[in-house]
Amino acid sequence: MIVSGSASQALAAALARHLEEPLAAVEYDRFPDGELLAAVPGVAEAEPDRAVIVASTVSSDAHLEVLQLQDAVREAGVEEVVTVLPYMGYGRQDDAFEPGHPVSARAVARAISTGSDRVLTVNPHEAAVCDFFEPTATAVDAAGRLAEPLPADLTDPVFLSPDAGAVDLAETVRDTYGAGDIDYFEKTRHSGTEVEISPSDVDVAGRDVVVVDDIIATGSTMSEAVAVLEDRGVDRVFVTCVHPLLARDAVTKLSRAGVEAIYGTDTIERGVETVSVAPVLAAHL
Structure with missing residues (x-):
């Protein structure tokens, strides 16, 4: 049985179809004092052997929903609980x-571990956060899915990551697409909001560029990178990421910078997602 958190309903439904498992009815409510309630009515009558909770923890409320859903299915007698975190909130606070x-990633991992037999998470920003879970969480790589929505007629493409840490993602997307060069920008973070982008030596004049990252939060760093490309005579720029957080005016920033299209997955349901991670999650379930 697939059980959805309120922030991952479309992905949970897609996963249920891939696995040919029933999708549970879930109720989300809030009491007058502000406390949340996430319930799974009917799970006891269904008597599933396994419950797969699919919930991106995009907010503190979403984290609490996960804990309540875990407890609800345990209370109903489900033997195996698998928790799928398509996007793990607080995952970047790994130190x-x-x-x-606090080491916030460790704190939330410990809490989620108490109610789960297995945990899967998609492309965590830092792979080391999987070690905070007990047992260790499985990191699922969905980067290859990002090649699917790209235009088939890219001109001499360059797959570019905003920093050296995301080169593997860019390589995976390039390899799945089947053609293109790889490069990256040097990124120096001076504070939580101030990032300096140093151009690389890649020749992008007249070429299409696909900028690849694991997550786009505010879009500030990405839009700076795109501006550098525009100065170098790039043809078209496409932005693709696993987790389209796209906080505040991120879409506007990127569009104003000259981005042709923004692609993401359904780990975060923000309206720009064009490809589902359900197939790669299903392969681990």
């Missing part, structure tokens, strides 16, 4: 950045 700061 104590200053004295007295």
Whole structure:
């Protein structure tokens, strides 16, 4: 049985179809005092051997929903609980950045582990966060899915990552697409909001560029990278990412920078997703 968090309903439905498993009815409510309730009515009567909870933790409320859904299916007698975090919130806080700061990824991983027999998460920003789960979570690579929506007629394409850390993602997308060069920008982060982009030596004049990253949050770094490409005479620029967080005015920033199209997956349901990670998740289930 597939059980959906409120932020992952489309992905949960797609996964249910791929696995040919029933999609549970789930109720989400909020009490007058602000407390949440996520319930799975009918699960006890269905008597499934396994419940797969699919929930991107895009907010603190979404984290609490996961814990409640885990507890609800356990209470109903389900023997195996698998928790799928298509997008793991707080996953980028994998270290104590200053004295007295928490390792937030560890804190949320510990909480989610208590109610789950297995955890899957899609392309975590830092792979090490999987070690915070008990047992260790499985990182599912969905980068190859990002090649599917790209135009078939890209001109001498360059697959470009905003920093060296995302080169593997760019290579996976390029390899799946079947043609193109790889390069990256040097990115220096001066603070939580200030990032300096240093151009690489790649020749993009008259070529199509696909900028690949694991997550686009505010779009500021990505739009700076696109501006550099525009100065170098790039033809078309496409932006693709696994997790289209796209907070605040990110879409506007990227569009104003000259991006032809923004592609993402359904790990975060933001309206730009064009490809589902359901097939790669199904392969691990």
